[in-house]
Amino acid sequence: MELTTNVMKYWLVTADEKMQTHKEYLSELDQAIGDGDHGHNMARGFQVAAENAKESTEEDIGALMKAAAMTLISKVGGASGPLYGTAFLKASDKWKGKTSLSKDEFAEGLEAAVEGIKTRGKAEAGSKTMLDVWTPVLDYVQHHDIAAPDVSAKAKESMEQTESMKAEKGRASYYGEESISHIDPGAYSSYLLFEALAEALDKEEA
Amino acid sequence: MELTTNVMKYWLVTADEKMQTHKEYLSELDQAIGDGDHGHNMARGFQVAAENAKESTEEDIGALMKAAAMTLISKVGGASGPLYGTAFLKASDKWKGKTSLSKDEFAEGLEAAVEGIKTRGKAEAGSKTMLDVWTPVLDYVQHHDIAAPDVSAKAKESMEQTESMKAEKGRASYYGEESISHIDPGAYSSYLLFEALAEALDKEEA
Amino acid sequence: MSKTAVIIVSHSEKIAEGINDLVSQTKQPDVHVFAAGGTEDGEIGTSADKIQHALQQADNEAGTLVFYDIGSALMNAELALDMLPDLEGNVEIVNAPVVEGTYVAVVEAGMGKSLEDIAASVRRQQFVE
Amino acid sequence: MSKTAVIIVSHSEKIAEGINDLVSQTKQPDVHVFAAGGTEDGEIGTSADKIQHALQQADNEAGTLVFYDIGSALMNAELALDMLPDLEGNVEIVNAPVVEGTYVAVVEAGMGKSLEDIAASVRRQQFVE
Ligand SMILES: Nc1ncnc2c1ncn2[C@@H]1O[C@H](COP(=O)(O)OP(=O)(O)O)[C@@H](O)[C@H]1O
Ligand SMILES: Nc1ncnc2c1ncn2[C@@H]1O[C@H](COP(=O)(O)OP(=O)(O)O)[C@@H](O)[C@H]1O
Ligand SMILES: [Mg+2]
Numbered sequence A, B: 001m002e003l004t005t006n007v008m009k010y011w012l013v014t015a016d017e018k019m020q021t022h023k024e025y026l027s028e029l030d031q032a033i034g035d036g037d038h039g040h041n042m043a044r045g046f047q048v049a050a051e052n053a054k055e056s057t058e059e060d061i062g063a064l065m066k067a068a069a070m071t072l073i074s075k076v077g078g079a080s081g082p083l084y085g086t087a088f089l090k091a092s093d094k095w096k097g098k099t100s101l102s103k104d105e106f107a108e109g110l111e112a113a114v115e116g117i118k119t120r121g122k123a124e125a126g127s128k129t130m131l132d133v134w135t136p137v138l139d140y141v142q143h144h145d146i147a148a149p150d151v152s153a154k155a156k157e158s159m160e161q162t163e164s165m166k167a168e169k170g171r172a173s174y175y176g177e178e179s180i181s182h183i184d185p186g187a188y189s190s191y192l193l194f195e196a197l198a199e200a201l202d203k204e205e206a
Numbered sequence C, D: 001m002s003k004t005a006v007i008i009v010s011h012s013e014k015i016a017e018g019i020n021d022l023v024s025q026t027k028q029p030d031v032h033v034f035a036a037g038g039t040e041d042g043e044i045g046t047s048a049d050k051i052q053h054a055l056q057q058a059d060n061e062a063g064t065l066v067f068y069d070i071g072s073a074l075m076n077a078e079l080a081l082d083m084l085p086d087l088e089g090n091v092e093i094v095n096a097p098v099v100e101g102t103y104v105a106v107v108e109a110g111m112g113k114s115l116e117d118i119a120a121s122v123r124r125q126q127f128v129e
């Protein structure tokens, strides 16, 4: 597996499409256990990130992802801004100067991203946040040859598991027991992000 | 000693004159250990209270003082609003239906006023507040035949003693040790109020 | 059954309105929030009259929680409540950080929690880490 | 010697500005306070860019204390500080009620207290009765 600059751009563009399509649903999830802006936040941030990626002539994957990180930080507004922003920023550092990533190089960036989210949010997996998707996906990527359908399935299954969790971080934690039986909005947007990755991988393989 | 409705009106009018004259100084005192609005607050409140008293045809001292209380509550804005407002309100209750007050009746109203300030501000004398003037003046009134110069002297001396106290209530308490060596603004305005009372008593005796 | 209402008493009209904006995003539609900020003329300070007005508007079966910022805000809130003896027992003025406390209260009111339960969650000690 | 500067990070532009109005009454003229409220477009949210800008403006010998309200406010404040490594060690993001804490900090900054002393006075535990 080799992830080229083009595949990475395609990842960002596809992620944006998914955020736009599921914007209402993400906000609905956030309405139940938050402030109802997660779809709006993600759609606003990824739209600009994808536009910039499309127009960019950047070959360096690190630079490409760093630009996306800065856009997310500036545009997202909610907690997901610094969290996704930090994730992309930490990954971009590992990918600096590269125009193609091996599976291990990709995994290294993903690991840095997950560490970044944990530090930024002072959280671990199990608190009903986006980490409950990022952590199992990282684990999969680290220990398997990446197969697109498996990435997608792993992200989906992990997202679904947040439904039965009790929120311990972020606004949803104010809901205590009542946060149970709702999917975490950030977990859902992370699932969309990894679905977009799976589609990008498919494209690469095609 | 008999305090008539006219003397009580004169008290309010004279108090207003003093608040207007010392407006800047009161705010200066408040600038040092507060937010610099005490003169503004007192001048605004007493101006309207005095105007209303002048225009009023009310004979009932209770009703007159209750109207003044409501004006202070509405117009003063700062902590001194609910404090002076509560003081006048509690006193007015004791003076209801009277057109003239004996010394003991006056003292009864003053006692209710001091209790009102204590309850409203959850404070006692010694915390560097207006209570450090009201409490000794009450004590004097309760235990002596009232002599105008003595009321004035008692209020002045008590006001001056706040200079060496450490503030334990109100905004000034945020200044801790630094509140020492400043006169408390509310003690100063209370001194002005009792100086006005002394002038009203003088008028009554004349 | 109505839901616990919330009043924000602040020295600043902008703070009170800003908190109202902040919580309106997270608020269930049947949680009623009232801002009583600034003096009568919109200056920095508090107004017992504004608070009385808010208390009357907020009045409901489930009760009203009152948050306040500094200094005179508490005194004027207590005074306003003294002036409305009919509301006694149905209103609690609660010692909590005004922004953070109001936020938590509005979420919990939306969940249908009682006045007492919400007051217990937001009291200052709960904010200690 | 300069005095400790203060930054207010809030989800609401109005809250941040209202706190600034509130403390400006009590403030020594040489205490500098900066409001970083709302998103770039003035919506409810926080902006790492606005906070970075405030951190740069506030930068001074005596240091800067940062107050924040809920959720992303802290994350964006930490992110903004990460982006300005030169300021490290001279800025403290402090866990205190945003309105009440800022008020106390501005008073104490005016008294010439150090960043550490002010942070110690305003940390959440200090607000417990
Ligand atoms: N401390 C945290 N650690 C990890 N993820 C978090 C944390 N706080 C919030 N999140 C994620 O962010 C999502 C909410 O994002 P968003 O609605 O955009 O932000 P906000 O809560 O500021 O409105 C949550 O669903 C959760 O997945
Ligand atoms: N808890 C209290 N008990 C008694 N008096 C108080 C209390 N808090 C404040 N004061 C008095 O109020 C005065 C300040 O009034 P003012 O400046 O009008 O109000 P604010 O502090 O709201 O601006 C103080 O000087 C003090 O005498
Ligand atoms: Mg949200």
Ligand SMILES: [Mg+2]
Pocket (backbone or CB within 6 Å): A035, A037, A077, A078, A079, D044, D045
């Ligand atoms: Mg939000």
Ligand SMILES: [Mg+2]
Pocket (backbone or CB within 6 Å): B030, B034, B035, B036, B037, B038, B078
């Ligand atoms: Mg004052």
Ligand SMILES: [Mg+2]
Pocket (backbone or CB within 6 Å): B035, B037, B077, B078, B079, C044, C045
């Ligand atoms: Mg004031």
